[in-house]
Amino acid sequence: MSSGTRIVLLGRQGAGKGTQCLRLSRHYVVPHISTGDMLRAAVREDSALGRSVEKIIGGGGLVSDELIIEVVRERLKKADTQQRGYILDGFPRTVVQAEALDLIAQDLPLLGVVDLVVPRDLVLSRLSARRVCRDCGANYTATGVVRSPWSCDTCGGDVVLRDDDTPDAINLRLDLYESQTAPLISFYGQTQRLHEVDGVGSQDEVFDRITEVIDRAGGGS
Ligand code: ADP
Secondary structure, eight states, rough: OOOOEEEEEOOOOOOOOOHHHHHHHHHTTOOEEEHHHHHHHHHHHHHHHHHHHHHHEEEEEOHHHHHHHHHHHHHTEEEEEEEEEEEEOOOOSSHHHHOOOOOOOOSSOOOEEEEEEEHHHHHHHHHEEEEEEEEOEEEEOOOOOOSSSOBOOOTTTTTETTTHHHHHHHHHHHHHIIIIIHHHHHHHHEEEEEEEEESSSSSHHHHHHHHHHHTTTTTTT
């Protein structure tokens, strides 16, 4: 079997997936593949893909399984993924996507799925304060002090409120998570690939819990 870290991070919006994935990507030297970041980049570039998904993303809906599966299939063919593995963030989001992943990643099979568990009321307050770097995806928390323009400490990009971090879109995304993504928990549980991790605590505490699980699953090699 090929080496490398090959994991999926599941968890509600605002559970801390983006932040933890960036750290995990550096720690294991493995590509962080965020389908949300990829789609937002396509919107910024005004590509055909970007134009076809812009309205759906802004409203908090899900793009079609067919389209996102194709995006991930192409991404997993790249050399960095083939050599180092992947940390998937935001994909799969439906059981259809999870089944497709098992097929498209046959030569790079998933080692485990980490479900970052954070209660809905806590993620709601986190999301309303969330600001994101438009360029590298780093997350920040707004403290009430408006810093304008706000530049990313990591890459110097613009730090902004995401178009879909409005109350209506947040609620729709959380509802979709319950209906579409929560069934993945049983899908991966049935195949013994699921690891639940408590996502409440400091970033360091949560990071330590996740790496312990990944190392135990053999993904730290
Ligand atoms: P969040 O998890 O905070 O909703 P993401 O950054 O993961 O945000 O995704 C942003 C948006 O991109 C989603 O609301 C959805 O419109 C689209 N998207 C990303 N990944 C997928 C996916 N796997 N399937 C369908 N739509 C997706």
